[in-house]
Amino acid sequence: MFLTPVSAIRCSGSSAVGTRGFLTETFDTGRASQVTVIDLHKLSYTLYNTLKLCPNNGDYTSGPVGAFFCNDHTHFEAAGARQIAGVVATALRDQRIPLSGHLK
Structure with missing residues (x-):
């Protein structure tokens, strides 16, 4: 199983949009x-939109964005990492990947 890279947060108006390369190569x-292949790139920015992390004022140290991301707006705080892990677990189940049999 392959995963595409997660998306850093980048807003276009009130929507989070994709930010990473290597998608074509991964697929x-x-x-x-x-x-x-699990498209974690799309799943991650879809999650950001669900959580309404956009628009933001660019301060990655406070508010919902600060609780989700480290101040580099790419790596995750513990709460964000848990949510991304949940997205991966759901994708494993949805795509019926055998590894999903080992999830709680």
Whole structure:
């Protein structure tokens, strides 16, 4: 199983949008290797939109964004990491990836 990179937070108006590369390469390699790919990039910025992390004032140390991200707006605080882990667990189940049988 492959995962695309998570998206850093970048807002376009009131919506979070994708920010990472290597998406095409990940999907192409997954297809060529017959490996399932979880699109964590899309799932992550979809989560940011669900949580309404945009728009923000660019202060990554306070408010909902500060509780989710470290001040580099890419890495996660514990609360954000738990939510991203939940997104991955849900994707494992939704895509019926055998590893999901080991989840609580």
